[in-house]
Amino acid sequence: MVTDSPTEMLEAEHRVIAKVIGAVPVLADQLDAGQAVDVGLLRDIVEFMRAFADQCHHGKEELLLFPLLGKKGVPLQGCPVGALTAEHARGRALVKELVDAVDAHQEGEPSAKETVIGALRGIAALYPNHIWKEDYLLFPMTNKVLNVEELQLLSGEFQKVDERIGLSQYQRLEAFAEHVAEITLTNV
Numbered sequence: 026m027v028t029d030s031p032t033e034m035l036e037a038e039h040r041v042i043a044k045v046i047g048a049v050p051v052l053a054d055q056l057d058a059g060q061a062v063d064v065g066l067l068r069d070i071v072e073f074m075r076a077f078a079d080q081c082h083h084g085k086e087e088l089l090l091f092p093l094l095g096k097k098g099v100p101l102q103g104c105p106v107g108a109l110t111a112e113h114a115r116g117r118a119l120v121k122e123l124v125d126a127v128d129a130h131q132e133g134e135p136s137a138k139e140t141v142i143g144a145l146r147g148i149a150a151l152y153p154n155h156i157w158k159e160d161y162l163l164f165p166m167t168n169k170v171l172n173v174e175e176l177q178l179l180s181g182e183f184q185k186v187d188e189r190i191g192l193s194q195y196q197r198l199e200a201f202a203e204h205v206a207e208i209t210l211t212n213v
């Protein structure tokens with residue numbers, strides 16, 4: 026995960042997030058087909074989305090990359106940064122919807138399963154598109170807008186985020202993504 030290029034660091038995290046996102050529609054289909062809800066797995070996905078996708082990855086984008094782009098004259102409203110920020114918020118809302126529905130399902134609420142499926146499908150629809158926009162639009166733009174020194178400083182800031190999270194926690198979340206991809210046969 027340590028590399029000189031901040032956009033390569035973020036792209037590598039996208040590949041980890043994509044493993045979990047790839048599993049999400051498979052789980053939705055299984056639930057839709059009447060299979061039992063693996064509540065533990067859904068809760069682990071919620072924890073991954075909050076700790077890795079949001080705190081670690083979106084944190085680097087929203088708290089470090091986007092403000093730096095703003096300082097370099099990139100508009101923070103509209104396309105692409107404003108749209109990507111809104112998608113982060115949508116992702117957070119969907120993950121909250123998912124965990125609330127999992128809670129309701131465990132409490133015996135009959136309609137909760139449909140809400141779980143809806144939240145999973147929402148997450149599955151949002152992220153591949155979001156990741157594509159960043160890999161093919163935001164990151165090439167970043168590498169044009171920032172000079173070599175600024176890119177190196179940003180890498181250093183990203184590494185500090187990883188250090189705050191801790192190597193063992195980071196590796197645990199990466200291993201979870203690998204595990205989810207394997208058990209749902211969506212490994213890429």
Ligand SMILES: [Fe+2]
Binds near residue numbers: 083155159
């Ligand atoms: Fe993002």
Ligand SMILES: [Fe+2]
Binds near residue numbers: 039082159
């Ligand atoms: Fe991203």
